[in-house]
Amino acid sequence: MLSSISWQHYFAAVMTALLLYYLYIALRYYRAEVLKFLKRNGQTVAFPLNEARPVPNIMGKAMPDKGVSLAGNDEILVMEATPDEYDPASAAQKTAGHPEIVPDPSRELVSEADSLITAFENEGDKQEFISLLKILIGSYKRFRDEIDFPETLAGVLRIAQNKLSFPVSAADLQGVWE
Structure with a gap:
């Protein structure tokens, strides 16, 4: 078919x-x-495919939540930018009215080293600990003038001897501060 x-x-x-x-x-x-x-008898008008039609409003008006207020640009508080380099004079000036805030980089280094030592208390990987401690100490090189390195290193080593299962000596950290 x-x-x-x-x-x-x-x-x-x-x-x-x-x-x-x-x-x-x-x-x-x-x-x-x-x-x-x-x-339209005989008129040469294009077929009105895209005729302007009123667009229906399918969404409601945006309203803020109850209890929320908007702040103007003049009401927003913005801090001044801080310099990248550590300036002891400006740090002392900023913390003058706050005795609990003491900008002491050596204390910060010992505190961060203590946190690292605490993380390695149950770990037995001495090489990884030494490499991370070297990175941490190297990040404080910019405070070279404010930190008494031998004293700070002695404090870190005392904490390490008390908490770690493996021995750490000053020889393991040789050359990190130079």
Whole structure:
């Protein structure tokens, strides 16, 4: 049966089906536009596909939460930028009214080393501890003038002897401060 249908008949049937389909869609969904287009007798006006329509408002108005207030630009407090380098004079000036804040880099170094030692209390990897301690001490090189390195290193080694399961000596940290 299909062998009796020629390609011309097949394409004519497909085109007729497509024409009927799009005619149905146009009449079903665009009836008002089609009728308006057909009522323009003989006028050469393009089919108004993108006619300006009012856009429905599908979202509500944005409202702040209850108890939340907005601050203006003049009410926002912003701190001044701090310099990258440590300045003992400016640090002392900033902490003058606060005796509990003492800018002492050697105490900070010992405190951070104590935290590192505490992390390695149950670990037995001496080489990893030494490498991390060298990195920590190296990060305090910028405070070279404020830190008494031999005294600070002695304090770190005392803490390490009391807490660590492996021995740490000054020879293990040789050359880290130079």
